[in-house]
Amino acid sequence: MQFSEIPGLPETKEKLINAVKFNHLAHALLFHGPEGSANLTLALALATFMYCENPSESDSCGTCPSCQRMSRLVMPDLNFAFPVIAKEKEEDDDEKTDVLTSWRKFATTLPYGNVHDFIYFNGFEKKQLNISKASARKIIQALSLMSFEGGYKIMLIWAPEFLHPSAANALLKIIEEPPAKTIFMLVTSQADQLLTTILSRTQKISVRAFSDEEITSHLVGTGLCDSKSAEQIAMLADGNMREAYRMVDQVEDKQVSQIRDWFRLCVSKDLKEIFDLADKFHKEPKESQKSLMLTGLNVTREILLKNFDLDSLLRTTEEDRKFINAISKRVLTEDHAMKLYDSFNQAHYHLERNGNAKMIFTDLSMEILVMMAQKK
Secondary structure, three states, X not given: OOHHHOOOOHHHHHHHHHHHHOOOOOOEEEEEOOOOOOHHHHHHHHHHHHHOOOOOOOOOOOOOHHHHHHHOOOOOOEEEEOOEEOOOOOOOHHHHHHHHHHHHHHHHHOOXXXXXHHHHHHOOOOOOEEEOHHHHHHHHHHHHOOOOOOOOEEEEEEOXXXXXXXXXXXXXXXXXXXOOOEEEEEEEOOHHXXXXXXXXXXXXXXXXXXXXXXXXXXHHHOOOOOHHHHHHHHHHHOOXXXXXXXXXXXXHHHHHHHHHHHHHHHHHOOHHHHHHHHHHHHHOOHHHHHHHHHHHHHHHHHHHHHHOOOHHHOOOOHHHHHHHHHHEOOOEOHHHHHHHHHHHHHHHHHHHOXXXXXXXXXXXXXXXXXXXXXXX
16 A cells, blocks of 8 residues: 555645654554544555655655565564454464455455444454454564564554453553564544553544545546546545445435435325335345435435525535425424434444344334424
């Protein structure tokens, strides 16, 4: 991973590069940002820059042997720790290799993925994950060894919020006083769940969400979609590159149209059509179901803005603006729209956790129907 592969974020990239150039890099860095941000990719790009044999002023070269190994995450002095299934007995060497190989594949193919993606990627559904005290001992052991190539040893801990309290406490001393030329990189989207004693020992690297322009430029530049689709996706993703990738294959204009048709059925109280729509929704792929909930969240947000006369903040296209104008105030009050926003959020949450899609859709439809019946 190189800095040039990460869209935008020039201010954070410059800060990290200057820290390396002027030897101001802290021995423990906490990369924290919202879900779908570049917290992991920035950590990997920094590691690549540190190991690069011919770095430029602003990036790694991408061609030297070290950069080539970093592209596959097989640098011998780069170590990883991440949540795995809690086991009663220690893993053998083959199991360790399989888990590490799987992690490398996940990090290179889904660099903006979250823990739920990692769970599904590895088939860990309904399993308890953590970073155990045994894993902490392995971290300490790995860092006690000499560097293979005489440079930095890096320990990247992904999702440190899964550190078992005993594991976190076991790591406190080495994080505060690591061996020479040893760098800890902790990567999380849940910094508030970390122990205060861990937080106090790290330098915080705040990673902001991507801007709409950065997402649009990235999707078009990488050939994932055309400019019109990219603009629509960026608007719905709201700074979350993970969601942007997940929506690339979805036709968002069609989904906004589906939301319009769905709301109209609720206004007309056509229960038969609503139940038929729930059947169709149940048969859709899970990603399409979740994407529709995100579209509903966006539409509800636009209704709220319109209700508060904040037209300058509206992000819908002109084609969809007519629908927003028609349904705001007259059909959905501010209170109803806020409740609906929470309902869409809950529906997305339950879909993420394998809830019954038909029941979720039907229940949400009834809520919308009742709200729309309660006009001012």
